[in-house]
Amino acid sequence: MNRRDAIRTAAAAAAAVAASIATGAAPVLAATDPQPLRRGGSSAQPSSGQPVPARPAAAQPATEILVRGGRVVNADGGVFADVRIVGERITEVGPGLTAGPDARVVDAAGHLVMPGGIDPHAHLQGSFADDLTTGTSAAVAGGITTVGTFAYAEDDESPVEAMDRWLAEVPRMAVGDVFFHASSWPPTPELAAMMPSLAARGQPSHKIFMTRGDFGTHRRALIDVLDAARDAGVVTLMHCEDGAILNAALTRLRDEGRTSLAYYAESRPEVAEIAATQDAVALCAHTGAPMHFVHLSSARTLDAARDPAFGALPITIETRPLYLYFTEEWLRGPDGPLYIGQPPLRSAADVEAMWQGLRDGRVDMLATDHAPWTRAQKMDPELNVGRLRPGVSDLRFVRPVLFSEGVRRGRISAERYVEVTSTAAAKAFGLYPDRGVIREGSFGDVMILDPDLAHVVDATDDPSNSDYTPFQGWALTGWPAMTIRRGEVVYEEGRVVGRAGSGRPAVRSPWGG
Ligand SMILES: [Zn+2]
Numbered sequence: 001m002n003r004r005d006a007i008r009t010a011a012a013a014a015a016a017v018a019a020s021i022a023t024g025a026a027p028v029l030a031a032t033d034p035q036p037l038r039r040g041g042s043s044a045q046p047s048s049g050q051p052v053p054a055r056p057a058a059a060q061p062a063t064e065i066l067v068r069g070g071r072v073v074n075a076d077g078g079v080f081a082d083v084r085i086v087g088e089r090i091t092e093v094g095p096g097l098t099a100g101p102d103a104r105v106v107d108a109a110g111h112l113v114m115p116g117g118i119d120p121h122a123h124l125q126g127s128f129a130d131d132l133t134t135g136t137s138a139a140v141a142g143g144i145t146t147v148g149t150f151a152y153a154e155d156d157e158s159p160v161e162a163m164d165r166w167l168a169e170v171p172r173m174a175v176g177d178v179f180f181h182a183s184s185w186p187p188t189p190e191l192a193a194m195m196p197s198l199a200a201r202g203q204p205s206h207k208i209f210m211t212r213g214d215f216g217t218h219r220r221a222l223i224d225v226l227d228a229a230r231d232a233g234v235v236t237l238m239h240c241e242d243g244a245i246l247n248a249a250l251t252r253l254r255d256e257g258r259t260s261l262a263y264y265a266e267s268r269p270e271v272a273e274i275a276a277t278q279d280a281v282a283l284c285a286h287t288g289a290p291m292h293f294v295h296l297s298s299a300r301t302l303d304a305a306r307d308p309a310f311g312a313l314p315i316t317i318e319t320r321p322l323y324l325y326f327t328e329e330w331l332r333g334p335d336g337p338l339y340i341g342q343p344p345l346r347s348a349a350d351v352e353a354m355w356q357g358l359r360d361g362r363v364d365m366l367a368t369d370h371a372p373w374t375r376a377q378k379m380d381p382e383l384n385v386g387r388l389r390p391g392v393s394d395l396r397f398v399r400p401v402l403f404s405e406g407v408r409r410g411r412i413s414a415e416r417y418v419e420v421t422s423t424a425a426a427k428a429f430g431l432y433p434d435r436g437v438i439r440e441g442s443f444g445d446v447m448i449l450d451p452d453l454a455h456v457v458d459a460t461d462d463p464s465n466s467d468y469t470p471f472q473g474w475a476l477t478g479w480p481a482m483t484i485r486r487g488e489v490v491y492e493e494g495r496v497v498g499r500a501g502s503g504r505p506a507v508r509s510p511w512g513g
Pocket residue numbers: 121123369371
C-alpha cells in the first residue's frame with residue numbers, strides 16, 4: 001500500500017468514526033429544545049403548515065424531496081432539470097421526473113437550483129460572537145450548507161485532541177455541516193508528526209499565521225512541517241502578512257502617538273501582505289506543500305501569489321466580500337471601525353483586481369472570513385491599532401450580495417458564481433464530488449435561489465449573533481428561497497428550520513487523493 005492509499009484508507013476509517021459519532025455515540029441536545037431556530041421571537045409556523053420531518057431512523061424508508069422545474073446550475077453549465085434527493089443523496093437529475101409516493105415536491109419553476117455553498121473560512125468559536133449553532137444558521141439562511149472553521153486548541157490540548165473535541169461538537173451544535181482546520185504555533189517536530197492524524201480524521205488542513213512577530217525565527221521548523229503536510233496530503237492555510245513589517249509599522253505609529261483606529265490601514269501596509277505572499281510562494285515552491293492563501297486583498301499581492309516565474313504551484317486563493325465591495329475610504333468615516341478586517345481595505349484598483357481575479361480564475365473562490373462581532377464591540381472606544389477586533393459577519397449575505405452585485409450586474413456568470421462559492425472550495429478541501437455539484441451520487445446539498453426576489457439587506461435577518469452588517473440597506477435582487485442540507489430542508493420562507501445538532505462533520509479526502 002503506498003502512502004496515498006494508506007491515507008485514503010485511514011480517511012475512510014475516520015469517516016466511519018465520524019458517522020458513528022453522528023448517529024449512535026453522539027451526545028444529544030438535552031437542555032435545548034430541538035425547535036426550529038427563529039429570529040425575532042416569532043412563533044409562527046411556516047405557512048405551508050408542514051412540520052420539518054425528523055431524520056429517518058435506519059429502519060424507516062428514506063425521505064424523498066423532488067425539486068421540480070428549476071434550472072440546475074453547476075460550475076460547468078446549466079440545464080433545466082428536476083432533482084431527486086432520497087435520504088441524504090441526490091439519486092437522479094433529469095427532466096420530467098415522477099415523484100415517489102411520499103415525496104415532498106418543491107416547485108422551483110423560475111428559480112435556480114445550485115449546489116449548497118461551501119465556505120472554507122469562518123470563525124465560530126473563541127471570543128467571536130457566534131458558535132456552531134448561530135454561525136451555521138446564518139450560513140444555511142444564506143444558501144451555505146458546509147462551513148469550514150478552526151479547531152483551536154486549549155492550553156493543555158494537542159492539535160489532534162482539539163480536532164476530536166471540535167468534531168464531537170458538530171452533532172451537538174451545528175445546523176450546517178462543518179469541517180475544521182487545525183491551527184497551531186510554533187511549528188515543531190510534534191506538529192509535523194500529527195499531519196497524518198489530521199488526514200486520518202478526514203480533516204486534512206491546518207493554518208499558519210505569518211503575522212506572528214516570531215514567524216521568522218520558526219521558518220526552518222516550518223519547512224519540516226510543510227514537508228510532512230505535503231506527504232500526508234494536508235493543505236496549509238496561509239495568512240499572508242509579514243509579522244516583522246507589521247510590528248515595525250505598529251511601533252512607528254506608537255512612537256508618533258498615532259494609535260487610534262483612524263490609522264488602522266497604516267498599521268498594516270500593503271507591502272506586508274506582498275512580502276509574506278512572496279515568502280509563502282517560495283515556501284510552496286521549495287516544499288511542494290499544497291497551500292491555500294486566505295483573504296487576499298490587493299492587485300500586487302495577487303500578482304505575487306500568481307508569479308508566473310514559478311510555474312504551476314499547488315496554491316489556491318480566496319478573497320473575501322470586504323475586498324469586493326469596499327475601499328479604504330470606508331475606514332476613514334465615523335463608522336470606520338465597523339469595516340476593519342485583516343488585511344485592511346484597499347484601493348478601488350485593488351477592488352477591481354479582485355473582481356477580475358474572480359472572473360479569470362486567478363482568484364479561486366470567495367470565502368467569508370466570517371468573524372462576527374457586535375456593533376458595540378467593533379466601536380469600543382478602548383480599541384486601537386494594537387488592540388482591535390478584526391472581521392465582520394458575512395455568512396448570511398455573501399451569496400445574495402454576490403448574486404445581485406456579480407451575476408445580475410454581469411460581472412460574473414451564474415456558473416462562475418457556483419464555482420467561486422461552492423465547487424472550487426469543494427475541490428480545494430477534499431469535498432468534491434460529495435459536495436460542490438448537483439449530480440447523481442452527491443449529497444443533497446442544494447440552494448434554490450429566486451433570481452428575481454428583491455429584498456433590502458437588514459442585519460435583523462441574520463441569525464448570526466453579530467447585530468450589524470456592512471451591507472445594511474443594500475437593495476439586492478436574487479435571494480435563497482430554500483436551502484436543503486443532505487436531503488433535509490433547513491431554510492425556507494425566510495426562516496431557518498434546521499435543528500441544532502442535525503449538522504455533521506464534513507469528512508474530506510487528503511489533497512490530491
Ligand atoms: Zn480568518
